[in-house]
Amino acid sequence: MDFKKFYLMLAMAVMLVLGACGNGEETAEEGAETDEAGAEESSQETIAYENKFEMGPARGEEGDTTEVNETIELPKNSDKVAVYDLGVASTFKALGIEENIIGLPKGDNNASLSEVNEEFASDEYANLGGLKPDEFETLAELQPEVIMIHGRQSNTQTIDEMKAAAPDAEIVFVAADNNNYFQDIMDMTTFLGEMYGVQDKAEELVADMQTKIDVVNSTVTEADKDMLFIQTNGGDLSFHGEGGRYGFLYNDLGFTSAGEQSEGETTDNHGNQVSFEFIAETDPGVMLVMDRGAAVSEGEATPVDVVKNDVTAGVDAVENDNIIQLNPQSWYLNSGGYLSGMAQLEEIEAGMAEME
Template structure:
């Protein structure tokens, strides 16, 4: 009897030891898992036009103040936390939903709201450049505007960087390759036509011209249209011109971006303004080569994976 009792006690002791060992192994696994998770939080440093910014890769909470960047992130399937919900391009209207925080406007950010959000990363561009320090005090901030003097190189660098930040390198490369192929095809068609062009922005009855190296200069610099005037000044708002100037230069293609349609609930008046009696004397009008460009892509969200592809599509359709 004593022997049986002794054997039972030994068995119970063995069970207790096994349980303790399993608990210890489990704790070790958890510690190892936790350490691995910590090691996976890789930091990266981005050098940009306004400075150098260090942050963790794959940030979870991102505030975006550049619609071109928003366009690319949407195309890459990256979720964002908030945007300025004023004048959002119609094809990105889902970001006006209540599931996204409204961070003010492009020119007047809601810093109180952004501070409440405590984002992991903020992405800005030219319209917010002067406020960089205020953004950077809240969270790591990078500038990601397109350098129009080297449009395609800058655009490709931005998309590649986004791919690296969010672990979407392959997707970014694939989409850039598709755009590059479509641009090559467009260039061949433009070269075959050999026409000159004038790019204009219509705004409240006034017209401005944009040449090579400008915000819309991709039409000359990348797509291959010869500028009708090589001396147009490069500026954000374009060179103010008269309708007499358009007649004098007599472009074979006249490209028009309607700013009013971009900022006034999509109401376009550019056609009535541009196609007046004077402009009707030009080759562009007489050959049905006045092309109205979608301001969503050209004015609001240039430099995105979708917008650049649509730019190519619109110019090709205009041919």
């Protein structure tokens, strides 16, 4: 017998057996790792969110709105959230969970961010463009797990673009309703507290906001002055009354509108166009003035003195300088969140403290 050839064949056989065993063990390990990863993914804890809103037709088009009413499961503690509602972005910040935001619509040169949201100007947060987005490449690059939208994005065109860019993301409407404004802000604060395990902080914030609402309501009620909310936009004047975009001023804070409205009438979302004669006729005891133009364009701001002229000279609010100038970013672009809502309350409180 050729023992040399025999031992060579035996050695090769042993190597084949060992190799097969090794591959089997490696395959088993890989399978175990895959199973473990799958189990971990499937066991990710979620929280239910009631997603209710009206989805309008594509921007610039006419058509019926679609009622969206669904319950969506959102991943708890998600660190891949795109927030298109700048008010809600301020709620993340108030809760100390802003690092979970990966992108938001800052606008050109961060023009959309109010003072309470200035932290988001950092390059740590991607810029998703304008509040009415027209590009979605950045969103596609980020691949968020959750997209939080406002009324400005709740149309078929924008939502379809978002779905195409981030097909695995859950898209939820988070804007505060004008008719339930502060309660919606507090409810969202509570929800995010539960989503990120900071319930104690959320409870503290909600209690502080309710206290501030009560204080401002008391101050407004004691002053007992009819109020006129005027929005300026270049040379145009608009009036915001009861039941409109800023209905919470009357419902929650106790103001009485100086502008006459028929029963059930509400002012337009951008206000009803009025004249200086209208201001003179209504003769408000206090005026709130907000410059929308300063918030949405790079043009020069309209000075609050625009409401002071020969026509309005005899108006109580003008004579006594009972005019509160509102921050347009907080009131128009970043409204509906915790810090922006508190900023609104503090502006009213400070202004009313100076009333004569």
